Amino acid sequence: MSRRSSRASVSDGEFFTDCKAAYVEVVKDVRKDITSKSLLLQALQESGRNPSERVLKKYWNSSTDGISFDDFVDICRKEHVTSDDEMMKAFRKIDTNGDGYLSLDELFKIMTSKGEKMTRQEVREIIDEVDENGDGKLDYKERKFYYEQFCNMNRATADQLRQRNRKRLERVEKGDRRSKKVESFSDSKRGDVASMGSQISVKSNSSQRTGMSGSRRSLLSIGEQKNPYSTPVPAQRKTLSRSLLSEDDMPRPSPRSNKKGVKHVPASKLGHLTEEPKNKRDWTKTTSKGCFFIDEDDGLMTHTYRLNLNERSKVWITVQPSIPQSMIIGDTTPIDTMLLVTKKKPDSEGRSVVGFTEKRDGKGKYGVMCELKAGSYNLLPFTTGCHLKARRSDSSKETPLVRKDRDGKTSITKAFRKALEEIFELSDLDGNGTLSRDEFTWFTLRTSGDKVTDDEWAVVEDTVELENNEITKKGFVKLNEMEADDVDDDISDLWVTLNSMGYNKDLFIDEACPYKLDVYTESCDDAEVALTCTGIETINNDMIIETVMEQDEGVKIKGSVYMYTYANDTRSTVVLSNRSNNSVNVTMDCTSSKNCQISQDNEEYTVTLDPHEKQIAHHLMPLDETLDWTPRCVEAVTK
Known part of the structure; x- marks a missing residue:
């Protein structure tokens, strides 16, 4: 059921002004392009629209470089302003437990995860503003709230937003006209000014700058800022002061260069998985399919699963790509499809991972054997991104649909x-x-x-x-x-x-890779196994980091920056950990690797680590599995 354009109840002149005001609020200048999908979302929200992810993808895809102001106006003509019915539909979706009320937790969850994030106190104030009976909930079952409160609040917020943006646009345009007059005057008096030398200087008054604050928080957001036209002063980025760092913390080449590297055998020589049960035909088998996706905003995504066991059992899990031969890299290297087995809650030492696929056979199937207690576990497939990468270009001609x-x-x-x-x-x-x-x-x-x-x-x-x-x-x-x-x-x-x-x-x-997931459990008379798909989520890098740091003691690169490496016959993964209170940059040079495909866009790149942050630096895998491959990396901490 497609979306169709609807005419707004405003004149063309007002419509154009609203579009321009919304555009300038986000991009600052109609001569500049919108350069990202997130900026497009903000601009559409400023114009009173609340586009879904599908609507955004219609106008911003992997081949989009930018959207001009004229393009933005065309989009606004096609996508109508959010209606009361659409708002109520969204309102009901927030009510996750379906009790007809919005609690603070439900409202907080949606309003702190989308767009410009709000604090819990700000969400609390929204509820207090319209909570007539003081129960801390918003009720959409009552007709009074449905029409008089929620919809009126939505319309009032949108109207306030348009008026605010129009006023800001007027101030910007007045400022531009004033600037042009000053420039014209200056040009005509250029000789006089030059003769006066240092007696004349140009000063900027920051208190008079026109405000260009961020996008609207939410259609549910009510109330205005104390000064809706003031410009918030951005916090200054902290700089690394030499007086705060010890000699060890200062940048210098890493003592660990990996010049010789680690030579691995060709993965094509891999045989059957040694841990695979010989009598697996007697085990209970549960199968599911899934898929890895490349998402422009969220990176690599995958289906995720929940495994429930009603008693202790050995479990053999395999995952392998289920794609046609035409998707095999160079007809030799299958796209890697691996998997993590994690607990629902970390143990007392903070560990969540109970098993992960380390070995694979020559056909691309990975497997892991676990001894699991009765309970619930998460199965998290992952791929490194070495072979499944975003397309760099697309055909200029579309296939007719x-x-x-x-x-x-x-x-x-x-x-x-x-x-x-x-x-x-x-x-x-x-x-x-x-x-x-x-x-x-x-x-x-x-x-x-x-x-x-x-x-x-x-x-x-x-x-x-x-x-x-x-x-x-x-x-x-x-x-x-x-x-x-x-x-x-x-x-x-x-x-x-x-x-x-x-x-x-x-x-x-x-930009996708389907896979097959098989779970085998030892046969028991009354054993019950339930494998359930729980959703489509971004690949959990935190769990991958945990597996790498469990396998390696780590090497100090410089100061408080450490590197952890995990390697097997088909994968090498490097994790960086910043234990200091300052942000650091680490340059990584993998150009001396042999027959390797890297998960990064380039073999030489820089990783920025926030204080106490752990991050996957890269994955390396063989480019051609019929040949030897040698991963090598040189690291250095820089400012």
Whole structure:
């Protein structure tokens, strides 16, 4: 169901002014471009719109370099200002437990994770402002609050925002006109000024600068700042003072250069996984599918899983790519698909990881054997990003997705239908040939950022024939055919879906990697194993860091900066740890490595570490698995 443009109830002149005011609020100058998706989101929010992730992806994708002011105006014409119904829909989504109330915790969670983050006290003040009965909750079941409070608050906030932005724009334009007059006057008097020498100087008055504060916090945000036109003075960045550092803390080359490196055997010589149970056919097997995705904002993402055991058992877990041969790097190196097994809560020593895949066979399958107590565990797949990388360029010509017959009826092309069928297979995590509501929700979360509501699922039930209350492949394609028929000539929404699932303009998957996950448990008469997909999340680097630091004692590079290295036959991972109270930069030079593919964009780069921060510096893997590979790195702490 595509989004269509709606006309605002303002004149074209007012509309243009509002767009310009919102744009200037974020970018400062209409002659400059919006340079990131986050800035586009802020500008649209300043204009009274609340775009979903899918809407943003429609206008900002991996090939977008910038959006001009004219482009922004066109976007605002297509995407209408947030309506009361849309606000109520969003309001209900925040109510995670479905009790009809918004608690402080629920409101705090949503308003401290999106856009310009708010403090808990600011959220508390929002609730206090409209909480009539003093129970600390917002109630949307009461008709009075629905219409008179929530919607009026939304409209009032949007109106206040537009008025504030217009006033700021007026001040900016007046300042520009004044500056031009001064420049003109100065040009005409240039000779006089020059003759006066040092008697005349130009001073700037910071207290008179026009305010250009950040984006609107939230549509639920109410109240104004004490001075809505003042410019907050940014905090000055702390500098490293020589008087605060010891001699050891000063930059100098690392004592650990790894000049010789560590030579690894070709991964192509790897055989079967030695830990794999010989009698695994007698073990209970549970299978699921999943996928790694490249996200422009969040980096590498993956499906995550929960494993529940009702009694102690040995568990053998394998994960391997389930992709066509055409996606194998150089026809020899499969995209790495690894996995971490973690507890729901850390132990007394702060450890969460109970096992991770270290070994793999020659076909790309990784495995790990664990002895697990009864309880619940997280299974966190991960990939290094050495071989699964964001595309650097895309085809200039898009593959046709729709076509029209002689009667003007829209239908999808064979190529698009094939891609939709592949996406269906990716989304069918349990492999039963149909999509459950949960599986359809994972698909919509990935492509639009929204969960499937009861009303939306009811539309699905009324639209396509279901099998055991699940969507068939035919029904899934039909839903997308209906969307294609509804978009007229604007197919940008269709491309958002394809791009989100890793497809390029040639309808080839190059920014995603599907995988297969198998869990084997020793046979027990009354053993119960439940493997559940819990969502699509950013790869958990903290858990990877924990595994590396558990395996290596670490080497002091300089001062309070330490390096930890983990290496096996197919992967080398380096972690940096800054134990000091100051930020430091560490240069990493891996140019002397042989036959290696690095997870960074370049083999020579700089890592910035905040005080007491731990960070993955890089992963290295063999570029060609039929040959020897030698990872090498030279490190140095700099200012």
